Each structure stands twice: as C-alpha cells, then as structure tokens.
Amino acid sequence: MNDLVIEAESLVKRYGAFPAVDGISFTVRENECFGVLGPNGAGKSTTIKMVACSSPVSAGSLRVAGLDVRTHAREVKRRLGLVPQEDNLDEDLPVRKNLEVYARYYGLSARVAGPRIDEVLELFQLTEKAGAKIDDLSGGMKRRLVIARALVHEPSILVLDEPTTGLDPQARHLVWQKLRLLKTRGVTMLLTTHYMDEAAHLCDRLVIMHRGKVLCEGNPHALIAEHAGERVLELRLSPEELVSLLSEVRNIPGVAVEEVEDIVYVFGAGPTAERIALAVGNPSRAFLRPGNLEDVFLRLTGRGLLD
Ligand code: ADP
Numbered sequence: 014m015n016d017l018v019i020e021a022e023s024l025v026k027r028y029g030a031f032p033a034v035d036g037i038s039f040t041v042r043e044n045e046c047f048g049v050l051g052p053n054g055a056g057k058s059t060t061i062k063m064v065a066c067s068s069p070v071s072a073g074s075l076r077v078a079g080l081d082v083r084t085h086a087r088e089v090k091r092r093l094g095l096v097p098q099e100d101n102l103d104e105d106l107p108v109r110k111n112l113e114v115y116a117r118y119y120g121l122s123a124r125v126a127g128p129r130i131d132e133v134l135e136l137f138q139l140t141e142k143a144g145a146k147i148d149d150l151s152g153g154m155k156r157r158l159v160i161a162r163a164l165v166h167e168p169s170i171l172v173l174d175e176p177t178t179g180l181d182p183q184a185r186h187l188v189w190q191k192l193r194l195l196k197t198r199g200v201t202m203l204l205t206t207h208y209m210d211e212a213a214h215l216c217d218r219l220v221i222m223h224r225g226k227v228l229c230e231g232n233p234h235a236l237i238a239e240h241a242g243e244r245v246l247e248l249r250l251s252p253e254e255l256v257s258l259l260s261e262v263r264n265i266p267g268v269a270v271e272e273v274e275d276i277v278y279v280f281g282a283g284p285t286a287e288r289i290a291l292a293v294g295n296p297s298r299a300f301l302r303p304g305n306l307e308d309v310f311l312r313l314t315g316r317g318l319l320d
C-alpha cells in the first residue's frame with residue numbers, strides 16, 4: 014500500500030528567473046509530522062504554497078494524497094487544512110461565526126458544521142470564547158482558533174506555515190500540545206518553522222532547506238547524531254586562546270570547527286572537548302552541551318575554520 018501523502022520530486026518554483034525553490038524532493042507519509050526547516054528566505058513558504066495549490070509549480074512533480082496538484086487542485090484543497098502565517102481571522106465576526114463562515118465555504122450544512130465546530134472549539138480550549146470578539150483574544154488564542162478553523166472540514170492533512178511564530182513560550186507549548194494531540198488522531202502534518210526546537214519537539218522527519226535547496230532529510234535525532242554529534246563545545250575565547258585550542262583539536266579524526274560571529278563551535282572532539290571545557294573551567298567561555306538541529310544547519314552551511 015502506498016502511504017505517501019505528499020510526494021515532491023525535483024520541485025521548482027521560479028519567480029521570474031529566480032528559483033525560490035530549486036529542485037527539491039521529499040515525501041511525507043501518512044500520520045507523520047513532517048517539518049520544513051530553514052532560515053528566512055530558504056523557500057519554506059513557497060513550498061507550502063505549492064502544496065496548498067495557492068502558487069503554481071514551475072517544474073518537477075508534486076502529488077498530494079496521490080493527486081497531481083496541477084490537475085486536481087480542487088480535490089487537493091478539500092483534503093487540506095491550511096494554517097497560514099498570519100492570523101487572517103475576520104475581525105468583524107465573533108469566534109464561532111468565523112468558524113461557521115469557513116464551514117459554509119467548504120459546503121458543510123449547518124447541521125453537520127454545528128457539532129464539528131463545538132468539537133474543535135473544545136479541542137482548542139476555546140469553548141468559553143465562542144461569542145468573543147477576535148480583538149479580545151490573546152495571540153495564543155488567535156493562533157489556536159486559526160488551527161481549529163483549518164480543521165472544521167475534517168481534512169486528513171494539516172499544513173502549517175510557522176504555527177508558533179510570535180507566541181510567548183507558554184502559548185507555544187499549548188499549540189505544540191494540541192498538534193501532538195491531532196497526530197494521535199491520525200492527522201498528517203506538514204509544517205514550516207525556523208525554530209529548530211519546535212521541529213525537534215514535533216517532527217518525525219524533516220528537511221532543512223537553504224537557498225531553495227534541501228540540505229538534508231531525516232529524523233531529527235538521526236540528523237543530529239550524524240552531523241552534530243552527541244556533544245558540541247561552544248567557545249567564547251580570545252583569538253590567542255583560540256589559536257592554541259584549534260591546533261590542539263585539529264588532528265582529531267572527524268573534528269569540525271565553525272565560527273559564527275564571536276562564538277566558535279567544535280563538533281566531534283570527543284573526550285578532548287570535555288578536557289578543554291574542564292581546563293577553561295568557566296561555562297560562559299567554554300560550554301559543553303548536547304548537539305541540536307541548529308548545529309546540523311551550521312555544519313551543513315558553514316565554511317569550517319579548519320578547512
Ligand atoms: P521562507 O518561507 O523560507 O522564509 P520564502 O519561500 O517566503 O522563504 O521565500 C523564498 C525566496 O523567494 C525569498 O528570497 C523571497 O524573497 C522570494 N519570494 C517569495 N515570494 C516571492 C514573490 N511573490 N515574488 C518574488 N520573490 C518571492
């Protein structure tokens with residue numbers, strides 16, 4: 014059985030001559046949370062827009078639920094719930110009315126939509142706000158309402174463009190919790206984020222994009238193990254101290270060193286990293302910490318001080 018819900022192959026989007034998405038391939042499986050990560054301008058939103066059939070594909074192929082987005086946009090849209098970056102709610106309508114209008118847009122009768130709206134309001138802890146004005150909602154509530162709205166027509170795939178950008182930590186955690194809950198209910202999710210920790214929290218698999226291309230694809234833990242290693246040494250030292258440390262680590266097989274502004278990151282130095290951290294004896298100058306997805310990005314895009 015083919016459980017591939019989204020299949021992108023050599024997918025390209027050009028704006029004029031500029032390739033915002035430059036020949037990327039990835040697949041999303043049923044009931045998976047799949048992340049598209051990368052810095053601003055990487056091509057994440059453009060990718061999402063093609064999946065959501067709101068921006069035409071320039072070249073390559075893209076299938077959603079087995080359907081070609083070029084020829085079956087209407088059917089694809091019906092299967093998708095879309096959570097855009099901005100909270101594009103109707104400020105003139107109260108919370109529940111926003112959902113009712115959306116349900117009508119998808120052709121749901123009031124009899125079908127009613128219980129469905131009750132359910133998503135409850136799921137997103139908004140039942141008590143059903144009559145509230147949009148203006149009176151907090152940022153986190155607005156975000157939850159936009160996600161609830163995307164679920165009114167019971168899509169099997171939820172597409173989220175930076176679902177927690179601009180939220181405070183508590184509101185972010187609540188959104189994460191709701192997304193994990195949706196996953197247990199069988200929803201497949203495709204999400205973009207520039208928060209690497211968000212991806213580590215939510216995603217079963219992900220791609221990291223940079224300048225329209227996919228740098229790597231895989232499970233977050235496997236990507237960290239492969240590209241960053243278990244532990245990373247962060248150094249904030251004087252140039253003189255650095256020179257002597259770099260000469261110390263240079264000959265360790267597999268070691269890599271990257272510099273970003275005033276911080277130097279040492280990957281794969283094993284027990285030597287531990288020894289250096291101990292010798293410096295000040296975590297604000299030499300800090301040994303677990304590897305993360307940001308390190309993966311840095312390793313794959315950096316130039317490397319030892320090269
Ligand atoms: P991300 O979501 O990763 O921040 P985008 O997909 O929004 O990146 O943008 C990728 C690149 O495409 C950027 O360089 C951006 O300036 C460019 N771009 C996005 N939308 C348009 C557009 N409508 N017209 C021209 N260039 C665009």
